[in-house]
Amino acid sequence: MTMITLTPGALTLEQLRQIRQGGVQLSLDAQAVATIERSAAIVQAHAAGDAAVYGVNTGFGKLASKRISKEELATLQFNLIRSHSVGVGAPMAPGVVRLMLATKAASLARGHSGVRLDVVRCILDTFNKGLLPYIPSQGSVGASGDLAPLSHMTLALMGEGEMLVDGQRRPALPVLQAAGITPLSLQAKEGLALINGTQTSTALALDALLRFETVYASAVVSGALSLDAARGSDGPFDPRIHAVRGQPGQIEAAAAYRQLLVGSAIRASHQEGDERVQDPYCLRCQPQVMGACLDQARYVRDVLLREANAVTDNPLVFANEDGSSAMVSGGNFHAEPVALAADALACAVAEVGAIAERRIAMLIDAGVSRLPPFLTENAGLNSGFMIAHVTAAALASENKSLAHPASVDSLPTSANQEDHVSMATFGARRLAQMLDNTAHIIGIELLAAAQGIEFLRPLQSSQALEQTHALIRQRCRAMPSDHYLAPDIEAATALVNEGAVARVALAHSPLSVYG
Numbered sequence: 001m002t003m004i005t006l007t008p009g010a011l012t013l014e015q016l017r018q019i020r021q022g023g024v025q026l027s028l029d030a031q032a033v034a035t036i037e038r039s040a041a042i043v044q045a046h047a048a049g050d051a052a053v054y055g056v057n058t059g060f061g062k063l064a065s066k067r068i069s070k071e072e073l074a075t076l077q078f079n080l081i082r083s084h085s086v087g088v089g090a091p092m093a094p095g096v097v098r099l100m101l102a103t104k105a106a107s108l109a110r111g112h113s114g115v116r117l118d119v120v121r122c123i124l125d126t127f128n129k130g131l132l133p134y135i136p137s138q139g140s141v142g143a144s145g146d147l148a149p150l151s152h153m154t155l156a157l158m159g160e161g162e163m164l165v166d167g168q169r170r171p172a173l174p175v176l177q178a179a180g181i182t183p184l185s186l187q188a189k190e191g192l193a194l195i196n197g198t199q200t201s202t203a204l205a206l207d208a209l210l211r212f213e214t215v216y217a218s219a220v221v222s223g224a225l226s227l228d229a230a231r232g233s234d235g236p237f238d239p240r241i242h243a244v245r246g247q248p249g250q251i252e253a254a255a256a257y258r259q260l261l262v263g264s265a266i267r268a269s270h271q272e273g274d275e276r277v278q279d280p281y282c283l284r285c286q287p288q289v290m291g292a293c294l295d296q297a298r299y300v301r302d303v304l305l306r307e308a309n310a311v312t313d314n315p316l317v318f319a320n321e322d323g324s325s326a327m328v329s330g331g332n333f334h335a336e337p338v339a340l341a342a343d344a345l346a347c348a349v350a351e352v353g354a355i356a357e358r359r360i361a362m363l364i365d366a367g368v369s370r371l372p373p374f375l376t377e378n379a380g381l382n383s384g385f386m387i388a389h390v391t392a393a394a395l396a397s398e399n400k401s402l403a404h405p406a407s408v409d410s411l412p413t414s415a416n417q418e419d420h421v422s423m424a425t426f427g428a429r430r431l432a433q434m435l436d437n438t439a440h441i442i443g444i445e446l447l448a449a450a451q452g453i454e455f456l457r458p459l460q461s462s463q464a465l466e467q468t469h470a471l472i473r474q475r476c477r478a479m480p481s482d483h484y485l486a487p488d489i490e491a492a493t494a495l496v497n498e499g500a501v502a503r504v505a506l507a508h509s510p511l512s513v514y515g
Contacts, residue, residue, distance in 0.1 A: 001219060006102070006124075008109040009309045011095035013514060015091040016308060017210055019102045020095040023084030027127045028109060028120060030301060035111030036120060039317045043114030047073055047188035054315050054329050055192040077191030081158065084151035084195060091164060091434075092149065092200075094132055099203035100153060101127045103308050104194065106148045113193040114317045114327075121285055122157055122184045129179040134162035134169050135200075141413060142335035145313065146200030149425070152193045155429050159183030196313035198335040198348030205342045206304050208431035212349060213299055213513040215439050216290075217502035219352045220253065220497075220511060221468055222445040223286050224260040228461045229452030230369045231270045232283040234261050244285060249298070250291030256509035257286060264462040266453075283359035289355050293348040294513065300348075301514050303341040335424035339407035342427035346434060350396075350403040353438035356445045357396040360389045360452065363448045375451045375479075382482045385448050388489065392444045395437040402434050443493030446472055447499065451479055464508035471500055 004015050007029040018024045046053045047070070057073060059066035060080060068076050091102070105123040108115050126133070133156035139148035155161030159173035160183075176183055227234075237258045242251045261267060278284060315329040364385050366373040376384030406427030412419040450472045453461060459468055475495065476488040495501050505511050 003027055004031075005029050006106050006109060008035075008106055010304075011103070011106055011309050013219070013305055016099065016102075016206055016305075019098050020207060020210055022094065022098060022130075026105070026124050028105075028124060030362065032111065032115060034110045036109060036115070036117050038319055039111040039431035040116045041112045042317050042319060042327070043189045044187070053327055055196075056189045056327075060192070073188045073353065074186060077186040077188065078158070080191040081151050081154045081186070082160070084147050084412055085155045087139035087152050089136050089138035091282040092135040092137050092204075093207065094164075094271040095163075096200075096203045096207050097132045097135060097153075098127065099206055100150070100199045101133075103202060103459065104150070104197065104199045106309065107197060107199065107311055107313070108193060109139070110311045110317065112311045112316045113189075113313050115190045115193050116187065117120045117468075119184065119190055119194070122181065125179075125181050126157060126176075131175060131179060131181075132164040133157065133172070134164050137429060140200060140425035141196065141411065141418075142201050142339060143333070143418050143421035143428070145196035145333035146198060146335070146425055147195050149200040150195040150197065154184070154191065154509065157184040158186070187326070193313045196333045198307060198310075198312045198333065198338055198424065201335045201338045201342070201422075201428045202304060202307045204425065204428035205300070205338055205345065205431065206308065208342075208345060208349075208428065208435060209297065209300055209304060211432075211435050212345065214499045214502045215349070215435055215442065215496060216293065216297065216352060216513055217505040217511060218258050219356055219438075219442050220290060220448060221260065221464075221501050221505045222356060222442050222510070223283075223290070223359060223464050224257050225449035225453065225461070225468055226363060226445060227257075227265055227279075227283050227286075228261065228266045228372070228465055229363060229449045229456070230279070230283060231266060231274070231456070232279045233276075234258065235266060236279070236284040237261075237287060242291075247288075247291055250287050252511065253291035253294060254287035256505060256511035259509040260464045260505065261462050262464075264460070264465065266456055266459045266461050269459055280358070280362055282355050282362055286355070289351060293351050296344050296348040300341045300345045303337050307338055335422040336407065338368050339422035339424035340428045342424060342431060343405040343407050346403045346405075346427070346431060349431065349434045349438055350399040353399050353434075353441045354396050356438070356441045357389075357392045360385070360392050360441075360445050360448050363452050364389055369452065371452050371455050374475065375448055375455075376482070377480065384479065384482070385444075385451070388444050388448065388485055389488070392441045395441050399434050399437050402430050402437075406430070436466065440489065440493050442501075443489055446492045446495065447476060447485075447488055449474075454478055464504055467508075468501060468504050471495055471504070
């Protein structure tokens with residue numbers, strides 16, 4: 001099993017990809033131990049003192065002016081977790097929970113949160129034993145940290161919450177005991193450090209970002225297949241066009257389309273004698289649209305990678321070189337960077353699906369594609385892809401609504417103490433549904449484009465696109481006459497989600513989605 005060393009502040013996207021996937025173990029960089037212990041000692045000193053320190057010997061939020069006695073400091077932390085475990089809805093996906101555990105451990109290990117080494121080790125032990133805390137997916141506004149979901153995570157580590165075992169909710173304590181893990185016992189500030197932070201919204205957004213890589217590359221392939229099926233021109237992919245604009249994603253996307261089309265006999269067959277001057281935008285402007293989406297996704301990657309390595313709880317502990325120290329209250333728990341990044345990714349996901357839906361509409365329109373109406377020989381008796389396109393249109397329309405920015409909506413909480421919130425957690429969570437929708441649209445396009453290619457036989461497409469066609473036909477029948485199409489749509493969508501179509505793009509083109 002692969003071992004990943006958590007070096008605080010240095011998690012890479014590839015490591016996060018492996019963590020999300022599972023099947024890895026986590027260890028702590030030995031150099032982090034002293035920093036963690038020094039930070040914990042500073043908090044314990046403040047807890048033993050008489051000065052008011054937020055979250056150490058005071059209440060929380062609007063109750064920050066309420067002092068807590070030294071005898072009740074541990075109870076304060078336990079009560080915080082119990083009272084904040086108020087999430088509702090379906091449980092977080094396993095990959096998201098793994099990312100939450102790993103990024104929370106990495107954040108605490110930076111040594112600015114004041115928790116003991118035992119806290120970090122408990123999180124890592126839970127991860128390494130393959131345990132998944134039961135974490136409801138709804139209930140965070142992404143402001144004072146992802147309080148409710150992180151509380152459910154912490155409650156499970158304490159043995160008071162629940163774990164997901166084979167998809168079923170189970171009391172956490174016997175699950176921890178069976179794994180040989182001592183339930184977490186909180187000390188001063190530790191509950192607050194565990195739930196203040198953006199690890200839930202960041203994990204949700206990272207999960208979507210990593211899924212988008214596969215959907216995006218698949219959409220480049222399906223777009224190239226549709227171009228050949230419609231006997232479109234490859235002139236719009238001329239590198240000179242894109243060089244003079246200078247947008248990096250556009251340049252790279254155009255190069256990918258060019259490579260995917262190399263050697264197509266279909267393309268060669270209509271280079272002369274084709275009276276059409278220009279193709280519809282859904283074909284001609286693919287580099288511009290998909291390139292812009294690629295640039296957007298790379299911006300999101302950079303934001304989320306920074307956030308995955310960040311310290312986002314409050315107050316923060318700082319040890320000075322002269323031996324002095326400070327605990328400083330701030331607002332790093334506010335998830336606005338994640339919220340804006342999630343909104344940016346939502347727009348990109350919606351656009352990838354939207355232009356694919358337009359290509360399906362183009363393929364079934366005989367006046368534009370010059371293919372049989374609705375991609376069926378005996379139109380009228382057969383409806384062909386008529387209603388498959390309606391499904392794609394419905395999904396694209398859903399994505400338009402879901403792409404509405406979450407970050408512009410703030411609903412004050414905590415008796416107006418927390419009066420501007422990010423809504424990052426919903427902003428990131430809604431991306432999963434949008435990716436499902438877009439993957440289905442791409443699946444439908446693959447089926448339609450494959451059918452279109454067959455009307456052009458015996459002409460062959462390029463090596464890459466014939467490989468794609470063969471992949472589709474391994475799982476999905478051709479449709480010379482109407483048959484039950486929904487299972488074929490699911491099978492084609494599985495090719496997208498499993499990465500089979502994306503691997504064609506990555507093997508036959510210079511495309512590198514995240515580098």
